[in-house]
Amino acid sequence: MLKFSVKKHIIVGAVVALLIFFHFIGILSPFESTISYWLSPLFRNFYSFSSGLRLTYNEHINKSDLTSRIKQLENQLNKSIIDNVKLKILEEENQALRQNLKFLIKSQYHYAMANIISRGEPIDLVKGNKIIIIDKGSDDGLFPGLPVVSSDFYGSENQGLIIGKIVTVKNNLSEVCLLNNQNCKLAGSLLGQTKINGIVSGELGLTVKMEFIPQTQKINKGDIVVTSGLEQNIPQGLVIGKVIDIVKNNNELWQSSILEPLINFDDLIIVAVLLP
Template sequence: LKFSFKKYIIFIIVAGLLIFFHFLKILSPIESYISYWLNPVSKNLYSLSSNLRSTYNEQTNKQILTDKIKQLEDQSNKLIIENVKLKILEEENQILRQNLKFFTKNQYNYKIANIISRGESADLAKGNQTIIINKGSADGLSPGFPVISPNIYGLENQGLIIGKVIATKNNSAEICLLNNQNCKLAGSILGQTKTSGIIHGELELTIKMEFISQIEKINKDDIVITSGLEQNIPQGLVIGKIAKVVQDNNELWQNATIEPLINFDDLTIVSVLTGNKN
């Protein structure tokens, strides 16, 4: 213990002398010499610490930037999803408003349905295009009922027929579209009730009107409507407009190609007419 105390006293005395000599600048040559040799080491140590600090800050900034980008991407994706939902709601509201215009003018009972699937690819290849909706016999649907789109035509708010029910299950129904070769309707020219013919699809590509009398005058862009000669299908539902007239003087009948006024592939919601209101 005495030895340790002596060492402590000696250390204090030496430290005091060094401080004293430092202020008297007696140690300046030695300090300069030591500083000369230590400067490169100090420089390297400072450079190393600076690089380490810079690398740490860079990694930290990168992580912060990555987290910020991820946050912005998540916010962007959320906004995109919300925007899509709003657009879907807007489209559905527009569809319901258009349906309301038609059904306010016409006294029909109806069911609004969503398309839940389309026909098998094998049927599509044969030109038998169909859709499946989420309403069926439990909702009062029966084969032969007309199916209309949410779109309306003209100032009179006429409905656009897209096909008819061909089969029903309890909670679903199969609809043949007008471009289905097995989907047949009785049609006439708007304003010419005597000009009638049979409407059917052709290879899923076009709609044809056949068995039109040669004595009837039909023109390109004439509007074709349902004639009302079929059970359950009222008169005046718009089918499309005449795109081409095929007339052969040697034939008993003339034919026409009809251009639909809507794209069947764009349909998501339809309405099924289930009869007139009493």
């Protein structure tokens, strides 16, 4: 059996060698041409199939690379947008801080700078209880009744603008009632006319009014109302707002005026609390 197997391999090797010899001397050329003719469609179809398969694979790879690149660019764009927003917020905070510091340094007040971290709950806003929450509290020497100010008054850093006062404090937080809060009351007077006094408070969270002004006192639209200094811990001369309307009834002992705050409370970022 082993001898038959060896003989078989010798015969196959001899046939292969003979075919190679006939190929080189050209005897098999007619047969090779015929075989090539009949097999060429098969080779052509196989080549087309393999080429199509290769193109499909390359296209899939390219689409995958393109999708990955698009995702990468989207991530870079989103990061740039976030970075720009952070930079804008930082610029606004720095500008507000510079304005406050100029006013506070010139006025020589003792103060504590604070960031606004929250605003009143919706239910409070409906009731007109306009409030903000700041990130300073009793641990920083704050207590109820202290005035909270900003520094922007007609673009000047020389004059402070009171926006409200502290009503409650915790260790590291304080609640501030704004001027348009109906529960926020201040003693006010006309700028340059300290004899014209009244009580300033918010009205339904929409406007600010100054009441209990004697009928004998003359008030004009455009007059500036400031703190009178009659309240403990609230200095004289902090700007409250500008008179935009006067409510006067001849049968009453008192008259009142409607005030316009000189700052948009929604724009506030950083404030200062004046300390005694």
